[in-house]
Structures are given as C-alpha cells and as structure tokens.
Amino acid sequence: MSTNAPVAAPAKVVKTFRVLRFDPAKDKAPRWHEFKLPCDPMERVLTALNRIKWEQDGSMTYRRSCGHAVCGSCGMTIQGASRLACKTLVKDIEGDVIEVQPLKGFPVIKDLVVDMEHFYHNLRSVQPYLITSSPKPVKERRQSPEQFDLIDDASKCILCGCCTSSCPSFWKNDSYLGPAALLKAWRFIGDSRDEAKSERIDAVNGRNGVWRCHTIFNCKEACPKEIDIPAALSQLKRAVVFGSVA
Numbered sequence: 704m705s706t707n708a709p710v711a712a713p714a715k716v717v718k719t720f721r722v723l724r725f726d727p728a729k730d731k732a733p734r735w736h737e738f739k740l741p742c743d744p745m746e747r748v749l750t751a752l753n754r755i756k757w758e759q760d761g762s763m764t765y766r767r768s769c770g771h772a773v774c775g776s777c778g779m780t781i782q783g784a785s786r787l788a789c790k791t792l793v794k795d796i797e798g799d800v801i802e803v804q805p806l807k808g809f810p811v812i813k814d815l816v817v818d819m820e821h822f823y824h825n826l827r828s829v830q831p832y833l834i835t836s837s838p839k840p841v842k843e844r845r846q847s848p849e850q851f852d853l854i855d856d857a858s859k860c861i862l863c864g865c866c867t868s869s870c871p872s873f874w875k876n877d878s879y880l881g882p883a884a885l886l887k888a889w890r891f892i893g894d895s896r897d898e899a900k901s902e903r904i905d906a907v908n909g910r911n912g913v914w915r916c917h918t919i920f921n922c923k924e925a926c927p928k929e930i931d932i933p934a935a936l937s938q939l940k941r942a943v944v945f946g947s948v949a
C-alpha cells in the first residue's frame with residue numbers, strides 16, 4: 704500500500720477578530736472593530752492580521768517585520784495576554800472570538816502601534832553594551848562556554864516588550880526600569896568580559912530599579928523566548944547585595 708496518499712488540509716474555522724482601534728486624528732477614544740475571517744487553525748495571528756489589512760481594511764495599523772519571532776516588533780495583547788502575533792497560532796486561542804489590543808502599559812500611537820520610547824530610554828539607562836577599560840587583546844575578548852552559560856538565557860531577549868507590558872509593578876509605576884531593562888543589566892553584569900560591574904550595579908540599585916520587582920512571574924509567562932526572567936532578576940538582586948556576581 705502506498706504511504707504517499709495525499710493528506711487532507713485541516714478544515715478552516717471562521718474566527719471573529721475584535722481589534723481595539725484608535726486613530727488620534729479621528730477618534731476621541733479607542734473603539735472595537737470586528738472582522739470575520741476563515742482561518743487555518745495552524746495560521747499565525749500575524750498572518751490573519753495581514754489578511755485583514757490586505758483584504759478588508761488597509762487602515763488597520765500594527766508593527767511587524769520578520770514573521771519568525773526574531774525582530775520583536777509584533778508584541779501585542781492577544782486574548783488578554785502579551786504575546787508575539789507571529790508566534791501565536793489561531794488554534795492556541797480558545798473560542799470563536801480573538802481579541803487583539805495594543806501592549807498594555809504603553810501609550811498608543813495608532814491602533815496596535817505603541818510608543819516604545821520610554822522602554823528604550825530605560826534600556827539605554829542600563830548601557831546595553833559591553834564596557835571595558837583594560838587594553839584591547841590582540842584578537843578578541845574570550846569567554847569559556849561555562850562563562851557564557853551564565854548569560855545564555857538573558858542573551859536571547861529580542862526586546863519585544865511583552866514582559867514589561869505584563870508587569871504589575873510597571874503598570875503601577877512606569878518609572879520602574881521594568882523586566883526587559885533589568886534583564887539586559889543582568890546580561891552584562893553576568894558577562895565575564897564586562898568591566899563596568901559596579902557602575903551597572905549602582906544603576907539598578909535605585910528607587911526604580913531591581914527592588915521594585917516583587918517576583919510576580921507575569922514576565923516569565925509572557926516571554927516568547929521562554930527566558931526565566933525572575934530567575935535572572937534574582938541573580939541580579941544577589942549581585943547588588945554582594946557587589947559582585949556570586
């Protein structure tokens with residue numbers, strides 16, 4: 704018997720996408736728009752939004768680029784949770800209605816596009832790059848696999864903002880650096896090659912730094928790269944207390 708029999712395509716399901724829209728040029732307040740769309744259950748929410756934009760309403764606005772959970776542009780609130788639209792499958796959302804809103808806690812520019820300036824400001828404040836003062840080596844600043852292991856998880860961050868948008872401490876006080884900036888601070892404090900550790904530790908030890916994290920774990924659930932952010936922030940707290948990487 705042939706094993707090459709054609710496999711039937713999965714049946715399409717009609718979903719209603721409820722999208723929270725806001726156009727500052729026209730609207731006084733955000734409003735819900737509904738779009739019906741037959742979807743393949745394995746289709747990504749981003750693909751569905753693209754089809755809505757291209758086939759039903761070209762004015763719907765959102766960010767996207769890579770489509771493969773690499774660029775971090777398509778963070779949004781899908782069915783109440785911060786997620787990447789390009790990593791969320793239609794079949795992963797229960798029910799006939801898929802609710803899409805901008806990332807929580809960020810000012811809205813238009814529809815699903817939020818203003819990330821404050822997020823980047825916080826990121827810049829932790830100096831997200833290697834700082835060294837010792838003479839340049841002939842070739843490169845080397846790191847052993849064991850040394851890299853300490854920051855491997857934190858190095859996977861794509862700066863999508865989903866963690867910061869899910870953090871109750873950030874909702875209460877947007878001066879809080881937030882999980883993404885603190886994770887980045889840890890990524891360099893934990894880096895065996897970095898030579899600015901005490902300066903970095905001072906930067907996260909202020910009123911709006913790492914002590915505002917109450918280990919609520921929302922950030923870990925939201926992270927599309929499955930980074931254990933609370934564990935990294937615990938290591939960061941230890942580094943602040945002991946003045947060095949334990």
Ligand code: SF4
Pocket residue numbers: 869870871872873881882915916917918919920921922923932933936
């Ligand atoms: S663990 Fe900390 S950073 Fe993460 S959501 Fe909770 S309070 Fe925010």
Ligand code: SF4
Pocket residue numbers: 859860861862863864865866867882883886925926927928929930932
């Ligand atoms: S830690 Fe995860 S959720 Fe937060 S910005 Fe980086 S990739 Fe996004």
Ligand code: FES
Pocket residue numbers: 766767768769770771772773774775776777778787788789790
């Ligand atoms: S489009 Fe790049 S992460 Fe989703």
